[in-house]
Amino acid sequence: MSTGDAGASRAVAADSLRLRRLGIDTYQELVVYLRSNCQIIKSEGFEAKSRVEVRRGATHIVATVNVVHFSLLADDEIGLSEAAWRALGGIDGELVQLAHPEPLKSFSAVRAKIYGRPLGTDAAGAIVHDIVAGRYADIELAALITACSGNRMDPAETIAMTSAMVQSGAHLRWDSRVVVDKHCVGGLPGNRTTLLVVPIAAACGLTIPKTSSRAITSPAGTADTMETLAPVNLDLATMRRVVGREGGCIAWGGAISLSPADDLLIRVERPLSLDSDGLLVASVLSKKIAAGSTHVLIDIPFGRSAKVRSAEAARAIGERMRLVGDALGIAVQVVLTDGSQPVGCGIGPALEAWDVLRILKNEAGAPDDLRQRALTLAAGVLEMGGAAPAGEGMAMAREVLENGAAWTKFQGICDAQGGMRTPPRARFTHVVEALHSGTVVAIDNRRLALAAKLAGAPKAAAAGIAFHAPLGSVVGAGQALFTLHAESSGELAYALAYARAQDNLVSIQEM
Template identity: 55%
Template sequence: MTVEDHSLRLLLAGIDTYSQPVVYMHEDCHVCRSEGFRALARVRIDCGDRWVIASLNVVTDGDWLPVDAAALSDTAWAALQPGDGARGVFSHPEPPAAASVIRAKVYGERLGQAQFDTIMRDALAQRLSDLDLAAFVTACAADRLDFDETIGLTRAMQGAGETLDWGDRLVLDKHCVGGLPGNRTTPIVVAIVAAAGHLIPKTSSRAITSPAGTADTMEVMAPVALDIPAMRRVVEAQGGCIVWGGGLRLSPVDDILIRIERPLDFDSEGQLVASVLSKKAAAGAKRVVIDIPVGPTAKVRSQAAAAALSARLEAVAEAIGLDLMIQISDGSQPVGQGIGPALEAMDVLKVLRRDPDAPADLRDRALNLARVLLDMGGGTAARHNRARELLDSGEAERRFMAICEAQGGFAEPQFAPHRMPVVAPRDGMVTAIDNRRIARTAKLAGAPQRPRAGVLLRAQRGDTVHRGAPLFEIHAETPGELAYAQDYAASHPAMFRIEEPS
């Protein structure tokens, strides 16, 4: 059989498969039949000097796909970049070496450094299907990675990408482990630390299980999908940046794993540590502060869990050469007023602009983290007021705006066109707010994919409210999404616990 017998015309399917290469073939296609390809099979496609391994979807009905052609998802098309009339040559790929390693982990074996390296290499080369990756993520969930394995995974994730070198300059960084809606301290901290003259090249993720990640919020105000040369130019000019890490190939396998974790709606402690610290090391950071919010509906729910996570973070940081400081913070309720990219961006700007309505809790958290970083950067006790001075004087705001301009230009965040209040069912005091259900409401309203969608809080824990007073507003970009989120909120009235006056 000749190469031509294995080839098909390549068409663009126009289907977004969220970073997973997918190929579509008609069930009567001669290549599909002769090669014995079945649905979800892994298929290698060569086109010129490019190749990709894709998952097969078989078309059983309809005339949209000819039998002598194969349609490629957006991701597969971008990988091959075929020209007009191009043909792809189809074959069975070699079995990935990582498959047996993942199977070993599923059955409870401990993995060594070389085995983690194998998994990361095959994941980066797209030799692993989403089913393979889901098996790996699940096999590492809960407490199934010990300290040595977490160190091995962290090193493997860093080693699979690039590591930035900033020479002999001290590079500072920060991270929050998440689980607390609205806790968008990063843009404020970066602005303060950069204004103080330190280097803080902040790479951030998009949301995994939350209504907004730092990259989602920052993208409302400025471009974040920078490459490494552009990022360097921003940092050299302004001392800091806030960019999306997915475009930089710094721990690139992390973004592949995040793609799997998002629909599963979980991330394990070991993978969380490896994700965070591999990216910090890859960005060239030397001293890092980690914020761990603790609360009954936060990601970390108890002081004991915070202590366990802290111990793992500290062990891995020491092994890879990072100086780490951990801050345990209150995670009992959301931070600020906005939950969702644009609404959180508005909170950030209120703090930087010293607006009288700026959320005090967001301001205080950001100042505390900035103070810690300034001390880690070589400050003394006298510098404890330096962070506040930079914020109150407007220096932090000016530096933030300069960073935005250097990243491609500033844009003012806007409100969504559709809004609906959710009101208190009785008089009383708000004694608890469920972080997870508030976050879920914001996601059902469309966040983070719809940047203006989310939840705007009108009451906090400790506030006295009257029946009919707004507890929060749901913001959405379409009426359907608004109604969807409103239905969820109506069916979960306990997300705000209100105790009646005695």
């Protein structure tokens, strides 16, 4: 072997390590673990929070380094989190190569955005491309989200970001000329109308392939609630089969790589609890366009403690939705709805599912506010999709709900998605009572949602709140305002302590 060959061999060996699956859950963040006295750390200058490119044949990932100072790893091993293991593949002991990743050139546009320069089309495309390629660390994603938070994105930026997010993932195409969808911007506990609108629309002959998100800042997302009733992690082939058979589905969008950049942004938005009007519009419409929708109805609840605080803000978001929809070829209709209080009784995945089942089965005592809201939205979907003439959507929606066709359709969808199941019930409950008599005059949606989250929702599917005192209720001292549900006594105590410390969670005006 020549000296040059020996040098090449040593170079390959110097940047190689053996794979080790550590079974550490880092959610969707790609993390690798290196021993502190590993030769590559010394030679390449890697340290905790460095970014490293890991190559396994033609497959590669960019991940964040964590440094191990104990004997968890051998000097010649690289440990992978579960997210990194899924992304890279491989088997324990297989050799992989490490290198410094290429400089993140698109981040210069994020820095410029922080200082007030708008994102152009090319910049948005480069940023989204690098996000999907895994080149953005969480801290860089957080910087982007912060730079775009509030109303810091103009319409042109929103169009550019939406278009880039659409192009970043898979695209669905359907045989139907009209493909409808419905979406709520969120921020209102218990507003689980999708699980009613989809079976109503599908029962009326419309194609409605609904992809939904998991909770970002709320106690439950539509996908979380649906998952207590049927599988939602559908791949593209399964989703096509379900829609082909039933006309609709209710699936988790993150499982089918539609606008994957959105899912990565949501992962960081969740702990930050930051909202951006522009990113909200891009998130919603990129998913709808990628899913093949031609017509979408957007529900924007507004209220003092909702995500959208005023009618003026709701109209502004709605107008931007329509503008971006027009620019990208999707018909958008906006409905502004009351966001002053929770919808239905349940707040949390399983509790919301029980509300939906009671309405679909036309049971006495089912929450009428959720029923009427769902019928209003379903009527809009039926009319914009051409299933009902203008002004007749409500009558059609009500008929298929009351005659059981929607319930039959929902069971069919659940069966096609993998089988219907019974939502769980919580092991621990505690009733929170009114301290004095009077009339309920205000409800803090955000604090109520936080109490449900502290009880364990959405991770604990049965956790949350059953709400008993809507606006205008006349209550007596000691009467139940809401019931906390939890799957552990510790979470119940945690949520209860928080709820008791809130003076205005439910405001009661004394008589």
